[in-house]
Amino acid sequence: MIPRVTATIDLSALRNNLGVVRRLAPASRVMAAVKADAYGHGAVPVSRTLVAAGVDVLAVACLEEAMTLRQARVQAPIALLEGVISGEEAAQAVYEQLQIVVHDHWQIALLESLPASARLSLWFKLDTGMHRLGFPLADVPRLVETLQRHPGWDFQGWMTHLACADEPDNPFTGEQIGRFDAALRGIAGARSIANSAGLIAWPQARVDWVRPGLALYGCSPLPGVSAASLGLRPAMRLESRLIAVREYAAGEGVGYGLAYRCPERMRIGVVAVGYADGMHRAFRSGTPVMIRRRRAYLAGRVSMDMITVDLREVPDATVGDPVLLWGDGLPAERIAEWAGTLSYELLCGLTQRVHFRHLNGAD
Ligand SMILES: Cc1ncc(COP(=O)(O)O)c(C=O)c1O
Structure with missing residues (x-):
């Protein structure tokens, strides 16, 4: 039987595109966005390919997506970008050794209700202006206190997300990066700012961790800039x-x-x-x-x-x-x-x- 419509996924393109990301941000570790079934490319084969190519962490939206990977025996670290929404989810995330991106105080309360022995791995997400997910910057001192209260928690670092990174002339990205830096000045912990557009167009956003998605799949995130000119190959x-x-x-x-x-x-x-x-x-x-x-x-x-x-x-x-x-x-x-x-x-x-x-x- 001849399939009507075929999506052919060239996994070697992912390796090439990861190489492009690494050349742009050689000092950064890579958290690869494989949410939404790896942007429709198939989360399991894509994740296996990226992990074999040395990606440090995989990022999914939610627990269900992480479970798809764990059930396929993908053992790599996985971050839940939307965090967890219940105590049950929090407990399962800990059991599956997932990194929880915590963006609000009610999520901290969920984590604090887990047994003190729970080996929790977490990020804190800060809202530097996108106003979607994240703690207000004024909460940073309170978050630092929370970490001090829980020395057993395995804190991965501080994250923010850029609202306009695909607009290279928009000064708002610089403002977001400046706010993030200022709010965390003198505070320990790794930093993560950039999605694909951020890491390509904003060198200041190439900090400890970058979080590409689209570029790994070989598409340009910048209007008017071709993927080919960036060395990206469509997967x-x-x-x-x-x-x-x-x-x-x-x-x-x-x-x-x-x-x-x-x-x-x-x-x-x-x-x-x-x-x-x-x-x-x-x-x-x-x-x-x-x-x-x-x-x-x-x-x-x-x-x-x-x-x-x-x-x-x-x-x-x-x-x-x-x-x-x-x-x-x-x-x-x-x-x-x-x-x-x-x-x-x-x-x-x-x-x-x-x-x-x-x-x-x-x-
Ligand atoms: C928090 C976060 N980081 C990184 C990414 C990856 O973004 P992109 O596919 O634009 O590289 C996304 C995607 O929406 C995201 O929500």
């Missing part, structure tokens, strides 16, 4: 096939709402991928795909299982031809713009109907 290649090719007269409409009108007599191809696979319905006519190394263009609305494409630049395209939707040569971050979104959302949004294959694993 995902999403492909389907042409399942019909037809010729229509000028003026004929195509697809739901007849939203595309043929400007001349032309061939239209039908590709077996739709929004039920993760091809956003918001993609506009003109979104490029690639067939036989040439470009074809979305013509009309995305349906549940199919898209229709303008084949005028690929006159030899025939039924059965592979169609590249994003990947090497069609960066997901550029394609995402056609749906008014980001590569993050495209990568994470593939559905269970997509067939995955992982290539070039370490073992």
Whole structure:
């Protein structure tokens, strides 16, 4: 059986991209974001690859994601970026030797309710201006006291998250970094600031730990800067096939709402991928795909299982031809713009109907 839609994950690209991160931040340890099923790439194979390549810590959103890794015998340190939400979760996190990112006082209360012998590993997350998760900076002295009260806790360090790191001209990132430094002046503990955009665009953010996600998957986090120019290689290649090719007269409409009108007599191809696979319905006519190394263009609305494409630049395209939707040569971050979104959302949004294959694993 030929799979309709295939996401091919080249694990060697992850190793290459980790190398790029290491060259940018040679003195930093790396916490790799593998949340959301490793941005849709498959958390287990991606984590195994990154751990074998020397990543120090894996970061997931929640306990459930960490358990997926532990059940697959991924033994590396794992941080829970949203921390825990109950005493039960806290106890399980300790049992599984997870690092808990603590962002509020009620979470400290949960941790304090655990047996004093619990070998707790934690980060404190500070809010330096993004106003999503994190303690206000004024709480730092109280947090230091908390650590002093619990000498048995295995404190990993202080973390913050940047709101505008993908805007190299925005002074707010410098302000966040300055606030973080000032609040922690003279206080012990490792520091972690940068996501992918932060570590690429803001050298001051390359501190003890960096926390890349997107860059590891080979997408540029910076608008107007290509992944290739940063040395990044896309790890995902999403492909389907042409399942019909037809010729229509000028003026004929195509697809739901007849939203595309043929400007001349032309061939239209039908590709077996739709929004039920993760091809956003918001993609506009003109979104490029690639067939036989040439470009074809979305013509009309995305349906549940199919898209229709303008084949005028690929006159030899025939039924059965592979169609590249994003990947090497069609960066997901550029394609995402056609749906008014980001590569993050495209990568994470593939559905269970997509067939995955992982290539070039370490073992
Ligand atoms: C706290 C935190 N750190 C790091 C990352 C990785 O970000 P990016 O994928 O932009 O590198 C994320 C992702 O959202 C995050 O929430």
